[in-house]
Every structure is written in C-alpha cells, then in structure tokens.
Amino acid sequence: MILKLIWRNLWRNHRRTLITTASITFAVMFCILMQSFQKGAFDNLIKNVVGYYSGYVQIHKSGYWNERVLDNCFELNDTLIHKIKQQKNVLDFVPRLETFTLASFNNTTKACMLIGTDPIKEKQLTHLNEKIIEGTYFTIDDESVLIAEGLAKRLNAKLNDTLVLFGQAYQGTLAAGKYKIIGLLHLASPEMNNSFVYLPLKASQVLLNSENRITTLALILDNPLEKIPLVSSLRTQLSSEYEIMDWEEMMPEISNHIKADGASFYIFSAVLYLIIGFGFFGTVLMMTAERKREFGMLISIGLKKINLGLILLGETLLITALGVASGILLSIPLVVYLNRNPIQFTGEMAKAYEKFGFEPVIPTAIDSTVFISQAGFVLILTLFIGLYPIWHIHKLDAVKALRN
Amino acid sequence: MKQAVIDAHNLSKIYDEDSIPVVALDHAQLHLNRGEFTAIKGPSGSGKTTLLNMIGGLDHPSSGYVEINGTNITKLHGNALIDFRLNNIGFVFQSYNLIPVLTAKENIEFIMLLQKIPAKQREMRVLELLKQVGLENKGDKRPGELSGGQQQRIAVARALASKPQFILADEPTANLDSVSATNLLDMMLKLNEEENMTFVFSTHDQRVISRARRVITLEDGKIVEDTAPAKITNGINLLE
Numbered sequence: 001m002i003l004k005l006i007w008r009n010l011w012r013n014h015r016r017t018l019i020t021t022a023s024i025t026f027a028v029m030f031c032i033l034m035q036s037f038q039k040g041a042f043d044n045l046i047k048n049v050v051g052y053y054s055g056y057v058q059i060h061k062s063g064y065w066n067e068r069v070l071d072n073c074f075e076l077n078d079t080l081i082h083k084i085k086q087q088k089n090v091l092d093f094v095p096r097l098e099t100f101t102l103a104s105f106n107n108t109t110k111a112c113m114l115i116g117t118d119p120i121k122e123k124q125l126t127h128l129n130e131k132i133i134e135g136t137y138f139t140i141d142d143e144s145v146l147i148a149e150g151l152a153k154r155l156n157a158k159l160n161d162t163l164v165l166f167g168q169a170y171q172g173t174l175a176a177g178k179y180k181i182i183g184l185l186h187l188a189s190p191e192m193n194n195s196f197v198y199l200p201l202k203a204s205q206v207l208l209n210s211e212n213r214i215t216t217l218a219l220i221l222d223n224p225l226e227k228i229p230l231v232s233s234l235r236t237q238l239s240s241e242y243e244i245m246d247w248e249e250m251m252p253e254i255s256n257h258i259k260a261d262g263a264s265f266y267i268f269s270a271v272l273y274l275i276i277g278f279g280f281f282g283t284v285l286m287m288t289a290e291r292k293r294e295f296g297m298l299i300s301i302g303l304k305k306i307n308l309g310l311i312l313l314g315e316t317l318l319i320t321a322l323g324v325a326s327g328i329l330l331s332i333p334l335v336v337y338l339n340r341n342p343i344q345f346t347g348e349m350a351k352a353y354e355k356f357g358f359e360p361v362i363p364t365a366i367d368s369t370v371f372i373s374q375a376g377f378v379l380i381l382t383l384f385i386g387l388y389p390i391w392h393i394h395k396l397d398a399v400k401a402l403r404n
Numbered sequence: 405m406k407q408a409v410i411d412a413h414n415l416s417k418i419y420d421e422d423s424i425p426v427v428a429l430d431h432a433q434l435h436l437n438r439g440e441f442t443a444i445k446g447p448s449g450s451g452k453t454t455l456l457n458m459i460g461g462l463d464h465p466s467s468g469y470v471e472i473n474g475t476n477i478t479k480l481h482g483n484a485l486i487d488f489r490l491n492n493i494g495f496v497f498q499s500y501n502l503i504p505v506l507t508a509k510e511n512i513e514f515i516m517l518l519q520k521i522p523a524k525q526r527e528m529r530v531l532e533l534l535k536q537v538g539l540e541n542k543g544d545k546r547p548g549e550l551s552g553g554q555q556q557r558i559a560v561a562r563a564l565a566s567k568p569q570f571i572l573a574d575e576p577t578a579n580l581d582s583v584s585a586t587n588l589l590d591m592m593l594k595l596n597e598e599e600n601m602t603f604v605f606s607t608h609d610q611r612v613i614s615r616a617r618r619v620i621t622l623e624d625g626k627i628v629e630d631t632a633p634a635k636i637t638n639g640i641n642l643l644e
C-alpha cells in the first residue's frame with residue numbers, strides 16, 4: 001500500500017512528473033553516450049597503439065627516439081633480459097631491428113621501413129599473423145619477407161616474387177639481400193601499409209651486419225593500466241644507457257587529446273547534472289510545498305515524520321529510477337549502433353590520428369561500468385535532493401500546516 | 405465517579421509570535437466522560453481549535469496539562485506523542501482529511517496499516533466501517549469522486565478504524581451544506597449511541613449544536629458555559 005501510495009503520488013501532476021523524468025532521462029542518456037564515446041575513443045586508441053605497432057612501453061638505446069638510425073642499436077644481452085623478465089608486469093618482449101632501406105623489384109625501387117622481428121613474439125603483441133591477406137606467416141629461421149600490400153602495389157610485386165633489399169648496415173657497411181615474398185599484409189595505417197617490410201629478426205641481423213643487436217624492445221604487459229610503475233621501476237633498474245618510453249611519450253599528441261577530452265567531458269557532465277539537479281529540486285520543492293496540509297493531517301492522525309519523509313524520498317527516488325532506467329534503455333541501442341557504425345571525424349585531430357596511422361573514427365565503448373557509474377551518480381545526486389523533503393517534514397509544525 | 409476519558413487541568417495557551425501575546429486559551433478546565441457527545445461552540449477566534457489541539461495532543465499548552473485515560477500527554481513529545489495519537493485519538497478535520505490518491509477503502513485501511521494490523525483484519529474492518537457510515541458502495545472511489553459529506557463520512561470511518569478512546573472533530577460540518585451537515589451529525593450520534601464512541605466536536609452551526617448531548621461555550625479562550633443538553637434543546641425549541 002505504501003508503494004501504491006508513492007506510485008500514485010508521483011502521478012498527481014502527470015505533466016510535471018513526465019517533464020522531470022524526461023530531463024533525467026535526457027541527462028543520463030547524454031552522459032552515457034558521451035562517456036561511451038570517450039571510453040571508446042580511448043580504448044580504440046590503446047588498441048591502435050598496441051595492436052598496430054608500438055606497444056605500451058618500449059626500451060631503446062638512449063637517444064634513439066630522437067635519432068632513429070640503425071647505429072643507435074644496442075645489444076640484447078642476458079643481464080638486460082634478466083632485468084626485464086624480473087618485472088612483475090612484463091609478460092614478454094618483442095625484439096626489433098628497425099631501419100630504412102630500399103626495396104627493389106624489377107625496375108622499381110622504393111624506400112621502405114624494414115622491421116626485423118621475432119615472428120612468435122610479434123604475433124603475441126601485434127597479431128601480425130592476422131594481418132596477412134595472402135600467403136603465409138613466417139617462422140624464426142625463414143629468410144623471406146612479409147610486405148605490406150600498399151608497398152607491393154607500388155613495387156608491382158606479387159606473392160612469391162623476390163624482393164631485393166639494400167641500404168646501409170650497422171657501422172656504415174653495405175647491406176644487400178634477396179628475399180622471397182611469402183606473405184602480403186594489410187596494415188590499417190596508410191603510412192605503414194605503403195612502406196613496411198617484415199623480416200625474421202635473425203635474417204635481418206645478418207643483412208644489417210648487426211649480430212645480436214636490436215633497436216627496440218617492445219614490452220608485452222600483463223596489465224596495461226599499471227604501465228607507470230613499470231616504467232619508473234625500469235628506469236631505476238636499467239642503466240642510463242637505455243631510454244624507457246611509454247606510448248604517451250612516444251605519441252604526445254594523442255595522449256594530450258585524450259586528457260583534454262576527458263577533462264572537458266567531466267566539466268560538461270557536471271554542468272549538465274547541475275542544471276538537471278536544480279530543475280529536479282524545483283519539482284521536489286513544489287511537490288512538498290503544495291501538500292503541506294495533507295502532511296499536517298497525516299502527522300496528526302499518527303504517521304511518524306520519519307516515515308512520511310521516507311515516503312517522499314521514495315517518490316524522489318522513483319522518479320529518478322524511472323528517468324535513469326529509461327535513459328539507460330534508450331542509450332543502449334544508440335551506444336550499440338554507434339559502436340557498429342563509428343563516427344568519423346576530421347580536422348586537426350584526424351590529422352594527428354592519421355599521422356600515427358590510426359583510423360580517424362570514434363566507436364562507442366559498450367561497457368557496463370559506464371551505465372552503472374552514470375546511474376550511480378544520478379542516484380547519489382537524487383539522494384541529496386531527497387534529503388530536502390525529509391528535512392522539510394522534520395521541521396513541519398502539523399498544527400500550523402493544518403491551519404494553513 | 406466515572407473514569408474521565410479527557411481531563412484538562414488549567415489549560416492555557418498563549419501565542420506570542422508577533423510580539424503581541426494572544427491568549428487563545430485561558431485556564432480551561434474540562435472533564436469528559438466516556439460515551440459523551442460534546443459540542444464546543446463559540447465565535448470564530450474564541451479558541452475552539454486551540455482547545456481541541458491541546459486535548460488531541462497536537463499542540464502543547466503554555467501551562468496546565470491534559471490527561472487522556474490517566475496518561476499525561478502533555479509530557480509526551482515527538483514519536484511517542486504521534487504514536488499516542490495514532491492509538492488513542494481519532495481525528496476529523498474541517499477539510500483535507502483524506503489522502504487524495506487513495507480510494508475510500510485505502511484511506512480507512514491506511515491508519516490500520518500504521519497500527520500494524522494484519523491485512524485480513526484490516527479488510528474486514530474496512531467493510532464493516534463503510535457499512536456503518538453508509539457508504540458500502542463507495543469504497544473504491546477516490547476522495548475527489550465523493551461529495552463533501554461523503555468525504556467527511558469516510559473521515560469519520562477512518563477515525564473509528566483505529567479504535568480510539570474518542571474522536572475529535574474540528575468543525576467537521578463547516579464545509580457542508582445543511583442537509584449533509586445534519587446527516588453527518590446523525591450518523592455520528594448513531595455511532596455514539598450504538599458503539600458508545602465518545603465524540604468531541606467544535607462548531608458554530610446551531611443545527612449541529614442542537615444534536616449535542618453537552619455543549620461547552622468558549623469566549624475569548626475562556627469556558628463561559630457548560631450546559632446540560634436539556635437546556636439547549638429547550639433553547640432551540642424556543643427559537644423554532
């Protein structure tokens with residue numbers, strides 16, 4: 001009966017309740033959508049960063065990032081491996097030897113990015129094997145290459161053709177080698193897709209005359225969220241011979257974008273909720289003011305103030321619950337739709353994304369914590385608003401209320 | 405001597421909110437027995453509501469005290485007082501008696517719900533009460549769908565539902581036309597006679613006063629007359 005009473009009290013003023021509920025619905029929907037976008041953008045970016053190439057954390061020889069040349073390579077020795085493997089958060093690492101070379105097929109020669117890598121570990125970090133569109137993935141001892149399809153097109157080369165790589169090897173010697181193309185890759189970044197050639201690490205070290213040397217160690221982390229303590233721990237344990245960088249340092253534009261976006265989202269939703277909160281408070285104010293006599297009567301006949309207060313709190317919470325529930329229900333299809341059909345963006349940000357080879361799209365994240373946190377936030381806000389009627393009842397003088 | 409249901413000793417109430425003190429009730433002595441049917445009359449502002457509020461435990465006197473069935477309710481406060489009202493006193497107000505979103509039945513049931521009476525018992529009693537106030541076919545109507553007189557009857561039924569020591573009614577007929585007013589009074593009188601329910605009500609309507617067994621007259625917060633029924637009845641007869 002109390003629930004019936006609460007429910008019917010809500011609909012005393014249909015229009016007002018509907019407007020209030022609708023405003024909560026709108027706010028919840030909007031914030032869920034915004035946060036899903038934001039989280040989606042972030043997740044997408046992380047996926048890009050890790051999946052496409054760089055990984056979360058890399059180790060180079062000091063100074064490599066500023067001057068990315070082969071001569072800035074370093075030896076992968078046991079002490080280094082041991083120290084890295086000691087780190088709790090490190091599952092494994094991908095050793096890479098990266099340099100610019102020339103790639104030649106028939107009469108065409110193009111500059112390309114040569115990546116010598118460990119086939120098995122590369123698979124773990126970037127799922128390179130999944131990017132093969134023709135041919136097969138390579139193994140550790142292969143002396144053959146995987147090339148990006150864009151580059152293949154530029155060279156007019158096909159699967160099973162033989163590619164000639166030549167350029168400068170370690171310490172200025174000449175590098176030259178012939179390799180069979182055993183696989184074509186599709187890389188999402190146009191830049192990478194037009195220039196990347198992958199060779200097994202061993203073969204690349206032979207080609208570049210740099211036995212047991214690498215330019216980059218890309219770490220595979222157990223928990224990417226804990227990358228900051230890992231970076232600082234590595235910095236204290238490895239000598240200054242090495243530089244340790246996380247993806248945010250390697251790609252500052254993207255990281256700044258996420259931070260700025262995050263802050264503006266919180267400000268925006270705070271303002272939105274503030275407005276909605278005041279609107280709702282107005283409703284609650286009216287709901288209590290216009291029923292003063294009824295409250296006086298109820299207290300007179302024997303309803304305890306606290307119980308009356310709880311009934312009113314129940315009304316407040318129910319309006320919120322309706323608003324939140326419909327906000328969530330309405331936003332689910334929207335979020336799912338925008339996840340399947342992500343929004344494309346243009347302008348400065350798009351350029352920054354494309355520079356790193358990321359698709360300039362924002363898919364929404366489908367994440368229950370977004371829904372739960374928004375619902376939780378609105379509920380807490382309502383609890384505060386719901387305290388007003390309780391306080392109002394607490395100081396209500398039944399006699400005066402009845403006398404009006 | 406019969407046990408008094410209401411015993412008010414030297415009740416005074418002084419309102420001094422606006423710096424000029426108003427003596428709303430001035431050393432009132434009142435002794436009401438079980439089964440009495442008492443009207444409190446007096447011009448507007450004479451202190452009727454103030455007196456009823458004191459004996460109903462809605463407000464505290466400035467001095468003096470009120471005993472209900474031997475309990476000094478002037479010493480009760482907060483929830484204890486609210487609980488006392490719930491279980492001992494039935495209230496009927498001039499208006500806004502009922503919860504507008506509940507049906508007549510639910511309004512009557514509500515007070516028993518507060519008393520934590522089991523659902524089965526509540527339902528039975530609601531039907532019985534509706535019959536007693538002559539509205540057995542209006543149980544599912546909301547207050548807005550009932551006439552003023554019917555609403556007051558439901559209010560009386562609601563007051564009876566809690567099985568109180570007595571029922572206080574502050575100008576229960578003030579908003580009613582004369583036919584509804586006399587009907588309501590006749591119904592209350594019937595309940596008084598058949599159930600021995602004690603009623604105290606305030607009014608300034610002569611027709612209502614004529615139904616009272618005892619009439620207490622207030623003037624400027626003082627009880628100036630406390631008459632036996634015969635006299636009044638005679639008076640009315642003389643007037644007619």
Ligand SMILES: Nc1ncnc2c1ncn2[C@@H]1O[C@H](COP(=O)(O)OP(=O)(O)O)[C@@H](O)[C@H]1O
Nearest residue numbers: 419421426428447448449450451452453454455
């Ligand atoms: N809260 C209050 N503050 C000040 N004066 C009041 C208050 N309540 C009642 N009074 C005054 O007390 C006197 C008695 O009022 P009341 O008991 O309502 O009389 P009645 O019910 O007979 O009309 C009146 O003069 C009224 O103005």
Ligand SMILES: [Mg+2]
Nearest residue numbers: 452453454575
């Ligand atoms: Mg009055």
